[in-house]
Amino acid sequence: MDWSLTILNLVLVIGFYEGFHGYLYFRSKGVKKEGKIEIRVLNINEENAIALNSLFFRNVVVFLSDKINERILRHEEGHINQFNYIYLFMIAVAALLPINTLLAIPAILIGRIMLWKMERDADLYAYSKYNVKFESDAERPKSKIDRIKAWLFDSHPPDWVRTKEEYYEKKNSLIKLFIQDLFS
Ligand SMILES: [Zn+2]
Numbered sequence: 001m002d003w004s005l006t007i008l009n010l011v012l013v014i015g016f017y018e019g020f021h022g023y024l025y026f027r028s029k030g031v032k033k034e035g036k037i038e039i040r041v042l043n044i045n046e047e048n049a050i051a052l053n054s055l056f057f058r059n060v061v062v063f064l065s066d067k068i069n070e071r072i073l074r075h076e077e078g079h080i081n082q083f084n085y086i087y088l089f090m091i092a093v094a095a096l097l098p099i100n101t102l103l104a105i106p107a108i109l110i111g112r113i114m115l116w117k118m119e120r121d122a123d124l125y126a127y128s129k130y131n132v133k134f135e136s137d138a139e140r141p142k143s144k145i146d147r148i149k150a151w152l153f154d155s156h157p158p159d160w161v162r163t164k165e166e167y168y169e170k171k172n173s174l175i176k177l178f179i180q181d182l183f184s
Helices: 003-027 070-080 085-096 101-130 144-153 174-183
Strands: 029-034 037-041 049-052 060-063
Touching (some): 037 070, 070 101, 085 101
Antiparallel strands (some): 049 060
């Protein structure tokens, strides 16, 4: 096994991830502190926020507009309190990829499912602790293909699923919600 490739991959993944977090941290301005969470703003007029949860940048929520939205903050607080297992997973995949590049295929699938789970856990955190649900008036697309695309390519489960009553009942697994959404 060629260790130099493993090390190169690790440097790339950790460098990119920490670099992106560092960029968001240093380009944004501190606004306030709430408990252990530092709230910062990098105003690009987008009503969204990113939780920084890397090795060097933690306990920070960067808002992408100067409106500090309570609902978004509670969701991001969920991410702050999560163990960042997608990062650990990316590091493991980067280290193992030189053994067999075909590992990328199951890795993408597992990574996709992990992301769904992390996002949903953050939504459940906001709901169980603050009674905050995701709000959106996004319509559910009639086309099955469009729905599959949203499930696959959005970072979160689709908006029309995140607003559903069943989504906030822990017993309904995401896989179940996914299948229901596709076939109903
Ligand atoms: Zn999220």
